[in-house]
Amino acid sequence: MARISTYPLDKELVGSDYWLGSDANSNYATKNFSIDSVAEYMNRVATQTQALRFKYTNTVPINNGTLTFNPPGAGAVNFSAISTFVLSKNELTNLSTDISAFYTAPLAGSDVLITQCDDVSIWGVFTWESSTQIGTSNFYTINVTYKSGNNGLIASKDYFISLLTYAGTNDANVKYKLTPGATEFTIQHNLNKFCSVTVTSDNAANQPGNQVFCDVEWIDENNVKLSSGAVFTGWALLN
Secondary structure, eight states, X not given: OOOGGGSOOOOSOOTTOEEEEEEGGGTTEEEEEEHHHHHHHHHHHTTTOOOEEEEEOOSSSXXXXXXXXXXXXXXXXXXXXXXXXXXXXXXXXXXXXXOGGGGTTTTTTSEEEEEETTEEEEEEEEEEEEEEEOTTSSEEEEEEEEEEEESEEETTOEEEEEEEEOOOSTTOOEEEEEEEEEEEEEEXXXXXXXXXXXXXXXXXXXXXXXXXXXXXXXXXXXXXXXEEEEEEEEEEEEO
């Protein structure tokens, strides 16, 4: 075998290119490794990113580490059509750790980027409005506002969710979607203060509209209860 330095330099890499390495599972035998296989491994174990990783599924039952809809959505869903989705409290790279607290702080009010793990040209940017646990399950309803993107979710594909722009704490606030309709809502906002609360209806763009009056009970510095004599929906703006 000639010296490596004598081989020509490949300036146009493709996924099917190979290089040599040692296989730890085969007593360090010398084997070929493709660029595609190494990239897939790095995405799978998330060694190159601090993003959270989930698999989009449109079938039931749903498993930990998944992103889905309630009810399950289509096999392909455009990012621009998404305002609410369901997310596991565990992500794929660490199914034993509950990360749901992250859904409130720092994600609430912040912008997030969702990208397909094996194709970063498929992406969506959303404002992460709020998260609500579904009963006592391992899943949370996530309310978002779409801002921009290309393409969407495809069943059985993995997606990274990463913090894009932090809302910060100088003007800590939460915009919480009140849905489905109910006579009362208990909101865990984690703003660490007895915040002001404004309740509104939806407007035509599914955003805060006219003010709605209801009773507000401040349970503590991180939880508030809204109640009314009639069923209502809309938004709670906490500041």
